[in-house]
Amino acid sequence: MITIRKIPGSFRDPNGHVYQGEGRIFRTVNSCFASDFEFVCSVGILGKLSSAGLLLPVTVVPNGTTNLGITIEKEAKYILETTRLPFISYPYEWSFSALKSAALLHLEIHLSALEDGVTLSDASGYNIQFQGSRPVFIDHLSFRPYRKGEVWFGHRQFCEQFLNPLLLQAYFGLSHNAWYRGTQEGIPTCELNRLLRLRHLMKRNVWMHVRLHSIFQKTAQDHISSLQTKELANASFPLSSFQRMLQGLHKWISKLEPQGVGKTVWQDYSKTNNYSPKEMNLKKQFVTDFVQRIRPKLLWDLGCNSGEFSEVALKEGASYVVGFDSDHGALEKAFTRAREEDLALQTVYLDMTNPAPNQGWREGERLGFQARASANGVLALACIHHLAIARNIPFEELLEWIIGLAPNGVIEFVPKNDPMVQSLLGLREDIFPNYSEAVFLEAISKKAKIIRSQCVSESGRLLIEYTCDG
Amino acid sequence: MRLSRMFVFLFVFCMISNPFSMVYAYLDPGSGSMLLQLLLGGVAGVVVVFKLYWERLKSFLNRRDTNEQPPPTND
Numbered sequence: 001m002i003t004i005r006k007i008p009g010s011f012r013d014p015n016g017h018v019y020q021g022e023g024r025i026f027r028t029v030n031s032c033f034a035s036d037f038e039f040v041c042s043v044g045i046l047g048k049l050s051s052a053g054l055l056l057p058v059t060v061v062p063n064g065t066t067n068l069g070i071t072i073e074k075e076a077k078y079i080l081e082t083t084r085l086p087f088i089s090y091p092y093e094w095s096f097s098a099l100k101s102a103a104l105l106h107l108e109i110h111l112s113a114l115e116d117g118v119t120l121s122d123a124s125g126y127n128i129q130f131q132g133s134r135p136v137f138i139d140h141l142s143f144r145p146y147r148k149g150e151v152w153f154g155h156r157q158f159c160e161q162f163l164n165p166l167l168l169q170a171y172f173g174l175s176h177n178a179w180y181r182g183t184q185e186g187i188p189t190c191e192l193n194r195l196l197r198l199r200h201l202m203k204r205n206v207w208m209h210v211r212l213h214s215i216f217q218k219t220a221q222d223h224i225s226s227l228q229t230k231e232l233a234n235a236s237f238p239l240s241s242f243q244r245m246l247q248g249l250h251k252w253i254s255k256l257e258p259q260g261v262g263k264t265v266w267q268d269y270s271k272t273n274n275y276s277p278k279e280m281n282l283k284k285q286f287v288t289d290f291v292q293r294i295r296p297k298l299l300w301d302l303g304c305n306s307g308e309f310s311e312v313a314l315k316e317g318a319s320y321v322v323g324f325d326s327d328h329g330a331l332e333k334a335f336t337r338a339r340e341e342d343l344a345l346q347t348v349y350l351d352m353t354n355p356a357p358n359q360g361w362r363e364g365e366r367l368g369f370q371a372r373a374s375a376n377g378v379l380a381l382a383c384i385h386h387l388a389i390a391r392n393i394p395f396e397e398l399l400e401w402i403i404g405l406a407p408n409g410v411i412e413f414v415p416k417n418d419p420m421v422q423s424l425l426g427l428r429e430d431i432f433p434n435y436s437e438a439v440f441l442e443a444i445s446k447k448a449k450i451i452r453s454q455c456v457s458e459s460g461r462l463l464i465e466y467t468c469d470g
Numbered sequence: 471m472r473l474s475r476m477f478v479f480l481f482v483f484c485m486i487s488n489p490f491s492m493v494y495a496y497l498d499p500g501s502g503s504m505l506l507q508l509l510l511g512g513v514a515g516v517v518v519v520f521k522l523y524w525e526r527l528k529s530f531l532n533r534r535d536t537n538e539q540p541p542p543t544n545d
Contacts, residue, residue, distance in 0.1 A: 151511075156503040189502075208506065217502025219522070232504050235518050237511040245510060 004072070008364035009126075015141050019072060025084050027058070027140060028076035037078065040143045043116040054109055055137045056129075058082045080140065086298055086320040086346070087373050090366055091125035091161060092180035093348045093356060095331040096169045096258040097339075098135070099176070102128040103162035105135040107250040114243060119146040123154030125161035125186065126366075130346050132320075133338035149236035152245065156217075159209055160186035163249070166256050167192060167210070171200055173260030175328050177349050184360055190214045205252045261329040275457065282456040284312050286463045287379065287410060291316040294408045296376035300324065302352060302402070303383030307334030310345045313379065322375075324350035352383075353391045370405065378402060378409035382461075385414040388435055389424045395434045396443040403447045407468040413440045418459040437462060 004021030011017070015033035019026045029037045040046060049055035061079045072079060091099060105128060110120050120142045127139040152158075164187035165176030172195060179187055193214035200206050275283070287309050291299070295317045301310045304323030313321055323345055325331050331347050338345035350356070350369060360366045380402050387393040402411060414421055415437060416430075441464070444450055448466035455462050505522070508515025 151504050151507045153500060155507065156500045159503075208510075212509075213502055213506050215502075216505035219526070220501035220505060231518055231521075232501065232508065235504075235508050235511075235515050237507050237515065241507070241511045245507070 025082050027080040028072050029078040030075040031077045034077040036144045039145045040118055045113050045116045045118050056082050058140050085129050087322045089348050092177050095335050097335045102135045103253050107246050109137050111246050117146050118143050123158035132344045133335055151237040159189050164192045169258045170256040261332050279457045286454055287312050288316045290410050290465050291318050294377050298375045299377045300375040301379045304334055305330045307337045307345055314343050320344045322346045324348050326351040375406040378406035380411045382412050385421050399443040400447055410465050413462040415460045
């Protein structure tokens, strides 16, 4: 007997819901959608996409309710089991490149499905997750039979959840994360339209997917009659036009590049920091010893920067690393590193002083980052001074928070005389009497056991390894 | 051909609409996208979209005619 519960965010689709229990993920297919699902299975699109690594594999549990000893929904006709991902992330936590790769995946899957007479019922960004730097489609119930002449119902959603956030960064140099997190549903086309200038309108795709789209949306809302709505619903959109539209978007999006992240503070940190090669090696060795001791299944790298230490951790025995950073340039670098080296490194935008909370419907639709997974280990390298000094987070509270994230970890203390801290204090009064090595060690000792410590730089940077186990 | 068709509609649109006012009315969040796709989809769709804007143009002109009539007097 398995105890399962419905995932709070799974409520919009009447065709089925997602459940989790004992580390397993199940999805129901309700009777109202059973024949469509059977058709989709019969054409083999799900298997084809899964084999190519584009779709999360799924298996139908034979006589699911009986065999699993669970009662799900009366209307459930099938129970599917799918793979559990190490860490769920949301589009408002993705870097530009991550969102771009997700958008391209969505279009590729849709084009592939259309060839088999299947279409996607929506274009939600939340239907895509990441395995390392590789996007993967997770919503098996989005696939349904294509009806001849139908329009692309997900177009508006695709624009809001993929295209517009990408355009915001590519054309205006503005990151989408805060805006997206606020709306949950992406960047509204009518709002992006207001930002457009003449130079943007030189591009046919901008006219079509933003300006005209927005104009038509307004017209439809304001002036369309119910009679005209029926006429619209009956009008036909040829398959060839549908495919051209998807292909056009794919071609356009694949050429978009982020603007403004090339000059971010941390992008070149790994080149410009004041570590000597010897000091860097000491730090890497410390991380290596830590990872080899605990062999974390899930490791969190706070302030991961370009992912250098995440890569060390993965090579030395960590199974999966989630690298968090609030700098878009650094995240881009880490994402590129993960993609080029094919690392199990997932990069996530996170401002540690303002982490993603529980939000959405009944504050349970999208979870705060701590509620989504339990890490076995945490790395907090060269980040606590930014929080304690640049952001005025109480020092002891900060250390308590980091230790609360994982039972084992490595934390780096950067002393006040270090050039990096000096630059933070350069233009402000030093109001941080508690920021000292003694307070650092004492605060950690209150919550965990310090296994070892090592000074890794001439300025006195100190690494400690803690454990809460035993 | 496709581009010129689009610009004819843009011209008509610009004559009769103000795209910058915020509207909170709700019909269907995807209907603007549907109109766009019909326009891209071929002649039949273009006719539907054209009729929609033609109705708007006519009502705009009628409204203007009404406004230009002199106010009624008590005589």
